[in-house]
Amino acid sequence: xxxxxxxxGLTKRYGPTVAVDELSFTVxxxxxxxxxxxxxxxxxxxxxxxMGLARPDGGTAxxxxxxxxxxxxxxxxxxxxxxxxxxxxxxxxxxxxRWIAHAGGxxxxxxxxxxxxxxxxxxxxxxxxxxxxxMRQRLGIAGALLGDPPVLMFDEPVNGLDPEGVRWIRxxxxxxxxxxxxxxxxxxxxxxxxxxxxxxxxxxxxRLVAEATVPELIAAASRDRVRLRTARRSEAMTVLAxxxxxxxxxxxxxxxxxxxxxERVAALLSEHGLPVSELAxxxxxxxxxxxxLTRDAVDYRAAATGGxxx
Numbered sequence: 001x002x003x004x005x006x007x008x009g010l011t012k013r014y015g016p017t018v019a020v021d022e023l024s025f026t027v028x029x030x031x032x033x034x035x036x037x038x039x040x041x042x043x044x045x046x047x048x049x050x051m052g053l054a055r056p057d058g059g060t061a062x063x064x065x066x067x068x069x070x071x072x073x074x075x076x077x078x079x080x081x082x083x084x085x086x087x088x089x090x091x092x093x094x095x096x097x098r099w100i101a102h103a104g105g106x107x108x109x110x111x112x113x114x115x116x117x118x119x120x121x122x123x124x125x126x127x128x129x130x131x132x133x134x135m136r137q138r139l140g141i142a143g144a145l146l147g148d149p150p151v152l153m154f155d156e157p158v159n160g161l162d163p164e165g166v167r168w169i170r171x172x173x174x175x176x177x178x179x180x181x182x183x184x185x186x187x188x189x190x191x192x193x194x195x196x197x198x199x200x201x202x203x204x205x206x207r208l209v210a211e212a213t214v215p216e217l218i219a220a221a222s223r224d225r226v227r228l229r230t231a232r233r234s235e236a237m238t239v240l241a242x243x244x245x246x247x248x249x250x251x252x253x254x255x256x257x258x259x260x261x262x263e264r265v266a267a268l269l270s271e272h273g274l275p276v277s278e279l280a281x282x283x284x285x286x287x288x289x290x291x292x293l294t295r296d297a298v299d300y301r302a303a304a305t306g307g308x309x310x
Contacts (some may be wrong), residue, residue, distance in 0.1 A: 237255055
């Protein structure tokens with residue numbers, strides 16, 4: 001089976017609300033693809049349609065060239081963790097995985113293997129109700145890996161994990177992709193995606209905003225950005241903002257400027273007699289690139305009212 005996910009023109013409506021709007025993207029073999037967007041952008045709905053848990057109103061979602069419903073032994077074709085909390089609290093971890101393995105036609109020996117892989121071998125006999133959120137996440141990941149599938153999907157897998165756990169899952173995702181699997185990862189943590197994803201699919205209000213490699217997105221966001229240091233930061237920010245730049249302070253003396261070339265920034269500050277101790281190109285972070293791409297696709301924004309009720 002080909003290790004790919006193909007989404008073509010996928011659409012889902014709930015009454016008058018369009019949750020996913022003609023969305024198309026591809027998750028290729030051998031790479032980790034980050035799937036990101038603001039809250040309410042349609043990520044979870046898209047994942048549910050790929051897994052056959054929600055019926056699309058238009059378009060197709062294919063795993064290895066087939067709709068999920070047409071896969072034989074689907075647990076061995078695609079593994080998914082969409083909600084790690086949906087486990088009966090009285091069931092022991094090992095029994096939970098045995099039940100999944102039996103239902104999916106997976107040899108029982110895989111249970112102990114994946115428990116060891118996710119670091120839960122020592123607590124496999126404990127009821128899941130006593131597990132922390134991070135432990136439940138690990139158990140959900142173990143369930144996704146049970147069938148040793150070529151396609152994997154994880155919805156917010158780092159929630160509840162401590163720093164060691166985050167480092168572990170980053171390495172796990174990279175190793176799974178290195179084995180030739182297609183890995184789709186939904187996350188709100190841009191810093192983690194920057195360290196683990198090869199490719200990014202960005203959506204907003206159910207539509208595709210961008211699909212590119214992580215370096216391409218960072219390079220695009222870094223274009224025409226300047227970082228400067230000045231002892232008269234507030235005055236410099238006012239001058240540059242009045243000239244049409246977008247300015248953001250990062251510390252007491254440092255400002256990041258966009259929408260004005262470096263030469264123009266230098267000339268403006270010189271004209272106003274403002275000292276500059278550093279002026280250089282600025283490499284954007286993945287979070288900055290993401291915020292720039294989705295700034296018009298956020299449904300809810302906090303008002304800047306200084307703590308007073310507006």
